[in-house]
Amino acid sequence: MKILGIDPGTAIVGFSIIELENSSLKLLDYGCIYTDKNLSMNDRLLIIFNELEKIINKYSPDHMAIEELFYFKNNKTVISVGEARGVILLAGIKNNLSIYEYTPLQVKIGITGYGKADKKQVQLMVKTILKLKEIPKPDDAADAIAIAITHINSLKNLQYSNISSQALSTKNLSKTKMSAKEFRELLLNSK
Template identity: 50%
Template sequence: MRILGIDPGYAILGWGILDMKGNHFSVVDYGAVTTDAKMEMPVRLQHLYTQLTAIIEQYQPEEAAIEELFFNNNAKTAIMVGQARGVAVLACVNGGLEISEYTPLQIKQALVGYGRADKKQVQAMVKAVLNLSEVPKPDDTADAVAAAICHGHSAGNRVRKLLKAK
């Protein structure tokens, strides 16, 4: 299964593509789509959509894991991130991907085993699980890869439950 992980943002949208065979992950690619703060918001959203659509077309993932928004004290920022998240969902739906959404707590639980783990612990697990020489940068990219790993573990659990039910 090929998984696209996404950490949505309007300034930086992190993404990661992983292949999962059995319970083993391999890295296909990862990176970030960035927008300039001087750009008007509609143009930023268009750029995010265009770039994410190109990534989907290039790597042909089967499923997407998108990090859900957490509560933000700044309503304006939360709305803008929500718009970027909507663009990411749209790109995935238009690309024919099955989408799963995970809270930051679920992602931390899946990677570290503790829902209140800090960012460094999650990054260390991303590095270890994927046998990388360094943590993906920027942090948004590492978060996207973590979402993909979380989804892979969840997908494996779904398959095991289906097999047991038969």
């Protein structure tokens, strides 16, 4: 399975392509789509759409994981990033990708396990998780990688919880209360 991670913006859109195969992650590509601030917003949005379609056509991802908008102090910024997100989502929908959205807090927790992690901590974990020699640059691309990894981790958790809930139906329980040790043994023996 291939995941397209997106850190949306108007001047810079970070992207990443990560492949999940046999519980192993492989970073296939990452980078940024840049638009010139002197162009009209319409032209910038068209560049984002066209460049994203090239990436989608090249790698044929199955899922798109994109960062959700969060509060901006500048209303003009939130509107323009919202427009860019719309174009990005359109590219995903047009190309039949399953789309998933994550808040910055979810990404921090998904990568570091800590919701107040700073950007450097997230980047170091991305480097560690993917066994890279250095932190990916620029920051927007590193963020897109973190978003894709968060999505993969959420898929693994969902898959694990589905398997666990199927295996642990009430018919397998001999009593209504059990210790943590008994629960763990039941879980391990139901696989």
